[in-house]
Amino acid sequence: MFWVGKIKTQNTINYKIIMKKITIVLIAMLMISANIKADELQIIGKWLLTKVEVEGNIQEVYSEVIFKDDGYVEMEERVFGKWNYIKKGKTIIIESEMIKEFAGERKVSILNEDEMVLSGAESKLFFKKIDPIIIETENKNSKLEGLWKVSSDEGDKSIFFKLPDSFVSVEDLYGAKSTSKGTWIYNSKDKSLIVMTYDQGLRGLNKVLKIADNELELENKGNNIKATKVEQKFVKIERLTFSDEDFYDEDGEYKYEQDEEKLPWNDFDQLIENMAKVNQLVYDFSTLSEETESFETKKLTANVTGNMDEGIHMDNVFGGYDRATLPEDSEMPVATYSQRDKLFPFESYTFRVLGNEEIKTAAGTFNCTVIESFGDFDENIKIWMINDNPGIFAKVIRDQAGDYGHYQVFELLEIK
Numbered sequence: 001m002f003w004v005g006k007i008k009t010q011n012t013i014n015y016k017i018i019m020k021k022i023t024i025v026l027i028a029m030l031m032i033s034a035n036i037k038a039d040e041l042q043i044i045g046k047w048l049l050t051k052v053e054v055e056g057n058i059q060e061v062y063s064e065v066i067f068k069d070d071g072y073v074e075m076e077e078r079v080f081g082k083w084n085y086i087k088k089g090k091t092i093i094i095e096s097e098m099i100k101e102f103a104g105e106r107k108v109s110i111l112n113e114d115e116m117v118l119s120g121a122e123s124k125l126f127f128k129k130i131d132p133i134i135i136e137t138e139n140k141n142s143k144l145e146g147l148w149k150v151s152s153d154e155g156d157k158s159i160f161f162k163l164p165d166s167f168v169s170v171e172d173l174y175g176a177k178s179t180s181k182g183t184w185i186y187n188s189k190d191k192s193l194i195v196m197t198y199d200q201g202l203r204g205l206n207k208v209l210k211i212a213d214n215e216l217e218l219e220n221k222g223n224n225i226k227a228t229k230v231e232q233k234f235v236k237i238e239r240l241t242f243s244d245e246d247f248y249d250e251d252g253e254y255k256y257e258q259d260e261e262k263l264p265w266n267d268f269d270q271l272i273e274n275m276a277k278v279n280q281l282v283y284d285f286s287t288l289s290e291e292t293e294s295f296e297t298k299k300l301t302a303n304v305t306g307n308m309d310e311g312i313h314m315d316n317v318f319g320g321y322d323r324a325t326l327p328e329d330s331e332m333p334v335a336t337y338s339q340r341d342k343l344f345p346f347e348s349y350t351f352r353v354l355g356n357e358e359i360k361t362a363a364g365t366f367n368c369t370v371i372e373s374f375g376d377f378d379e380n381i382k383i384w385m386i387n388d389n390p391g392i393f394a395k396v397i398r399d400q401a402g403d404y405g406h407y408q409v410f411e412l413l414e415i416k
Contacts (some may be wrong), residue, residue: 094106139185162292
């Protein structure tokens, strides 16, 4: 009995030793797995690729790169490949057909909560961790939020900083428009602004030389950029969605032939008499930048001349310019009131009357007849005719859809 008990005791001891060894191995494996997982977790997230070193030559980049937890890698909102962390040797393998310079196996030389360096056979990539909370706070306190205008001999550029970090630039050079979108990061400590965009004039690191309520001066790659803050005004957006088909019945017959009788300015002599008392009409002209979702506003002054014998002549400011803002080598279009053109100065014979509406502008409160009509190139127009002030519009909306379209609002500011 003693011998059997001894055997049981020895087996128990061996079992405990084996279990202890297994436990040690499992703990070691868990620690290794935890370390690997910790490295992966540190890699996952948003990084700022600041520079790339190739054969000792350093190129500044400043692009946002996201190592996603599903194994994909994204640069500036475009997925361009896949990544995989290899525990042996602490390396990252990136597969990409789109950006082959980024692809390959790289050793993780540095990895912490602030920076990461990936070293390959031919290049080295330097990253800084992006902290959305810090960026949101810095950007909010930067005084950059809003719309800025950069003017040059070649044309104008509008740059829009939106919180927390979205950026848009709209460049109009020699009549050709181009739009670039991206993100921005302000650093109050070193007075810098990083812009990640296709706009090469602002892309990358900008030194902030001056920033005030209305003035901004930057230096980008040795070039100075001066911008002026654009005063923005809240304008209610009312998109005009009617179409030409709405004006005809199933047989193709025009449905609003009788609406001409509903217009408030059918007495042409009364219109001429009323407008002969006016010297100028001043309008608030607001243009929506579709990309920035903001309005740029300026004043337009229309000169009015004439009398009953000569007729009434008015600067047609509904093209978006007056004599002070007219482009060089252009003539101010002057409209002459015609009894034939019922919506003058808009040359349209297709319209419908929606009814009466009281609206308020800076010039006062007016009871108006509201009309919908058309301009050129599928442009929709909505007009508010002041009922008891023949010849004067209280408000006009011009809405044209498409890449080269516009949304413009004219509101009466003053009758002089």
